[in-house]
Amino acid sequence: MSWMRTLLPLSLALSAYATNHSRADGNITWGPCETEIEAGATIPLQCGNITVPLDYTDTKSDATLDVQVLKVPTDKTPKKGSIIFNFGGPGLEARTTLAQAAELLQTLTGGHYDLIANDPRGTANTLTFSCYENDTIRLSSFDQARFEEFAGPADKMALGRLWASASLVTQACHEHAESKERGELIGTAFTARDIMQIVDAVEDDGLLRFWGLSYGTVLGSTLAVMFPDRIDRIVIDGVMNPHEYYNSYDVEVIADTDAAFAQFIKECINAPEKCTLATHNSTATSLEKSIYQLLDTLKYQPIAYEGTIIDYGSIITIIRTTLNTPASWPTLSAALDSLLSRNLTQFLAIQASMNSPYASANMNEAVYGIHCADKKPGKHTFNEVLPTVSTLSNQSALMGQVGNPLSMLATQWKLEAKERYTGDFRAKTKHPMLVIGNTYDPTTPLRSARNISESFEGSIVLEHGGYGHCTLQHGSVCTGKAIQNYFNDGTLPKAGTFCEAAYPPFANMSWNDLLPKLGSNKTAN
Template identity: 50%
Template sequence: MAWHRAFLFTSLIGSHAIAFASSNLARSENIAWGPCEVETLPASIQCGNLTVPVDYTEPDSDTTLQLQLLKVPALHEPKQGSILFNFGGPGLEARLTLAGMAETFHALTGGHYDLIAHDPRGTASTLTASCFANQTQRATAVLQTRLSDFPTPADEMALGKQWAGSVLMGDTCSHSQLKDHGRFMSTAFTARDLMQIVDAVSDDGMLRYWGFSYGTVLGSTVAAMFPDRVDKLILDAVMNPHQYYHECDIEIWSDVDKVFTSVFQQCLQSPKQCVLAGRNQTAEELEESIYALLDGVKRIPVVEGQTIIDHSFIKTFIRASLYSPKAYPNLAAALNTLLDRNTTKFMELWGKQMGNGGIFTGDLADDSPFAIPCSEKRTGKHTLDEIMPDLYSLVQTSKLLGEVGNGVAMVCSQWKIDAKERYEGNFEVTTKNPLLIIGNTYDSATPFKSAQNISASFEGSVLLEHGGWGHGTLSHGSSCTSRAIRNYWTNGALPEAGTKCEPDYPPFQPGSLQQVLIDIGFMDKE
């Protein structure tokens, strides 16, 4: 979950609204599917709308919402149904993400399913969660509220300013358009939307779902609310739903420092792909030099052109880089330039990764990373003194990035818009069919312990450890993991308890999930 930049396993995707065609559609089941009004999409991909209630707590209300859906039709007969997707955030659009990865998902699911995604409430143009009239106002607010700064609890002045910024953010959002529809974008309502889609497209009324990151909170919620309707469901890169609803999200930072340490260790094992190896230092010495650098620019930031390079700026770059092993060589090169005091070259490498057309692109175009979780998080803490123990826990959990969690912790404590429905139950649930739960060994955004925790909750579920790096299984290719996922979708087979699948290539070495899928015969060569 992110407060300012929203990260997906392999890319950052801004939630930009896309126009879809709605005329001359041929009816299929209860959804009118037709061509998408996006020239870059293949003609085989279809789009459609589904009318659902805005407020599920008011069954007699006539107020409705149009869900916008995208379908990648099955490649083979007989069809086995439809799989629904959510790619996380909260706040990431889903339709274009699915469209861009359609070939990969067909390979992993066997090609006998229709693949369907909708832009959830609060994202893109679906009840857009926006506290501001335009992006200029939003950018100004980020600076004014200090929510893009990462002070530690010991930085009393900076922390006080950030707290004041969270108060300002809460007040601003409560007087924006969110005061009218911010109550209707909870995870529980989105779970009900999923079941509306299931009823509209499935011939057996059973849920098939694959969720990533925050999508695992949604998946856990829909499975707990509708356990008897679960056919197959994968939770991939697991967030702890217990903390999501009831506490500050501390557990998500648990593996950050382990992953960061491993990057330097892996660097030295692939010296030709990692320029930091040329400094002739141990992994421990390299890591210590970066922490020293961060401390230095925290006290005395560096100006390069129109950019202030401080510890928050660099940590945002590091955080994004840890999401995908394919970014590691560029991360190493960028850190090397900083150690050489070459900030001009650093900004070039920053632009290669974070700028337009880079590996990671775009800030969220709305405020869903606050609006969705804050409307349903109930910690009972509303003052700075009350949340200070959580802020200390954050930095104790992760030396590198713990303070990045300040923003959501603070803003949620000041949020004034309550969800109309919030999931109140626990996750001690037995589903009709068992869940497949997958966690990466080296995931800086969703630690393996969260996958362990939720697997212990859902009776009969099986936990698969994906021994790779990055956020979610798709970030680091593994033929073992790919076979386990495909076996689950094609015949419901689960891996043996305790299974750990290793990646097919080291994180600094060339490789891709797509090449793995080609090598094992799941995907054709182009």
């Protein structure tokens, strides 16, 4: 795989980020959280704001930004500091997720740390990035754009429309006064600096302890190379290739998608009493072939039923949403079973019951506003991006076309982050990092974890032998203890360590069932 990279000597790459910018206000006053955040929590939470510089590159400006922060305080002694979390995106808030997963994360980190999450720039109420005055205008714009998300390399007419649609959106973001101003201020490097402001406010030793998942691994890698001497503990979990994120198109993310889907089918065949899809074929190979034939049929022969159209995109969206989460595999099984059985009423009921995060993300400009502001793929025209369309399609038969809209948007994006990391991600952190990759992760392949580990001296890759996107989707006592040991005393697992999952994916179990084996007297939600 070729990376479109801007390479700098390590010394030059790091020197650009070593400057200590002036702090605006390092104090955080903790108090009650908003009702909607408290509603998802089972243990005490605290919320507060920290005031940070709005533009870290403008040292003459006194403009500031209030960043919202949530804390889950530990009740154990001795207290060992704080761990800051980012759960992915970009464009997704973090405080609500921490509130909901607080008990589990307290157990997995050993219980002696305060747990902290901030809503990154561009998300929630933190410099919210929006390209439209209101939802009515937004819906009208996206209806006009009509993204042809599933256009293949040979679909030149659909790809041309996709390019024009991306042009409409990028132009809207560039012309809207608020997004034009904010689009330069929501990049990952600024978010990394905001996190270090939080560290300065809450840690006496000035050192960072961090756990980043999915896009949070890009943020974590950026923190590690910008502030290597301030890294005490850092876990990156479900690694997204940061080289591609900043300098190319996101091709590697789907490298294992088809293999993960094949494993879903095998696990289904192994659990016919819990996977209704297993009744259609006696072998995983024949069942997989039937599903791909179904997808090919729907691509060119959509079904009109009950006033709606069931097409290729209908089922791909469900697969994309549920494959990441083994707990949702029964839903995926039921959806595929209903189509193979021609029970279209059941399929529409399943579709209606699902609140797809990807569907909502498509209406959230921060998802691509942050990503595209960070990215410089070096391409600018329709013809230049076409080879990437082919590369994506070849990478994954199942999800290769899903990356086309972002590729088209990034190629035409007009709002560049004021600060981007442009180095090669080679660094020696104060304490080596723990890098975790799932064996069957449909969104961030294990190879990305191995690749980035080569860049960070002393880092160790732990292979989590589970399914879904990142470790939190599939429990393992071995992985849980490895994370505990790392945060408790800095101990890294031996190179080549493989941790088996504690249960099969259709077992109707979760990390919650493992908490007693990890030293918790509580049961997480």
